[in-house]
Amino acid sequence: MDEFIWRALAGGLGVALIAGPFGCFIVWRRMAYFGDTLAHSALLGVTLGYLLDLDLNLGIVATSLAVAVLLVTAGRSQTLGTDTLLGIVSHSALALGIVLTTFVPDLRVDLMSFLFGDILAVTRTDLLWIWGGGALAGLALLALWRPLLALTVHAELAEVEGVPVTQVRIAFMLLLAIAVSLALKVVGIVLVTSLLIIPAAAARRLAGSPEQMALAGAALGCVAVAGGLGASLIWDTPTGPSVVVTASLLFLLSRLAPARLSLSR
């Protein structure tokens, strides 16, 4: 087979592996909209990257990190509901990103590939970003695992027990920003949250512990990537959406699984 397919597979699997554990925390902490906001702001990163002649991956990661910091600080004032705040940032960033593409002729051509992903165009440099960044984010998440889980269950109890709640929360958001910017490569800005939450949600009924759910989420994500890639090669469907459709089918299957399969419900 052609090399670009193996590159696509390697990139997709790398993203799926990291999406599993991060997706679980998004599901547990009810942060799906937060993930969306990070993703939508990435287009702004792409545009700024082009305009400032930076590496696009760098542009995306930098913008996502900036938005994460903005959300953490803005979230402290309680005058607006969190969902309202996220909605404002999310859609403003997406709209501004699209508006700005007008000034970058190259980008106007590529807009669809940014919105819906273009995994078949993954380069060796992209692979380096995905696997390098993914390993970094994954290891950092591992280090944060127990305190993050503790504050997910009950933040104040965790704080009394000595967890530095604010720091852990910020660290997680920054790591999530990295994970989201990597996952963009596969499914694009519009669908990135689905790659994070659908495999994780599908893993729920197969898991009896948080770690099992994270691993099962990663495994199901890999199946979705391989399945979506295969489908797009056979039927010439767009790859990103095919991956998401495969993930959704896996989710439906997991719901059909007999209850006794699930260890804890």
Added chain:
Amino acid sequence: MPDRERLVEGRGLVFRPGGQAVLDGIDITVDRGEIVSLIGPNGAGKTSLVRLVLGLARPDAGSVWRRDGLVVGYVPQRLVIDPVLPLTARRFLGLGGQAPASLRVEVLAEVGVAHLLDRPVQRISGGEFQRLLLARALLRRPDLLVLDEPVQGVDVTGQAEIYEMIARIRERRGCAVLLVSHDLHLVMAATDRVVCINRHLCCAGHPETVSRHPEYVALFGPGLADKLAHYAHRHDHVHGAGGEVLPIGGDAAPAGTEARHDHG
């Protein structure tokens, strides 16, 4: 309480989140080994006061002092674990920190939920979950247990059992307990001192004194106060008051101190 070691002390606490005063000039202290009950009607600011004492929020005026190296075991008022998070009781306990397995066995037996260890937390009933929370707090070997409405969602028999258990824990471990309740007559038997608040400090002292204090009666009604006096009385046999209702004076607290040593 003269010779006891002070664990926490809040003085003149004012708390105004968003500009509205939830607490206004509250004093509260807890000494080693004593059980202090914090009571007040709904919305009185009990949980806010607990959060100040724990350092989870900062007072707008006044100060909170905590003993250096104070280890606190906390049982929050509401802890609901989303069914989307697969978590057994064992893992839940582990989230509080690493504890040797022998200690875990001992603590779970102490609160009577050793059989739950491998059950998902979402399938544990209200009363058993409260015991599990207590176990997580005890695993830290706390100097001070802070229990915010520990009998929520527990049926009446279960409630009495939990309060008895708290009294036993104190006897055995000598840790102090700060107990939040909206219901004095249930906590009365195990309490050394009561602090009654309703945004401001209503009254504080020996449970019986408080139950007859005009501000307390105004909040909870005289009928209940009578019941309380009667209930408390049954536990006062240790200092031989006979069948009479004790005269109420400002010096009732030392009597309570004596009674404590004769328990259990």
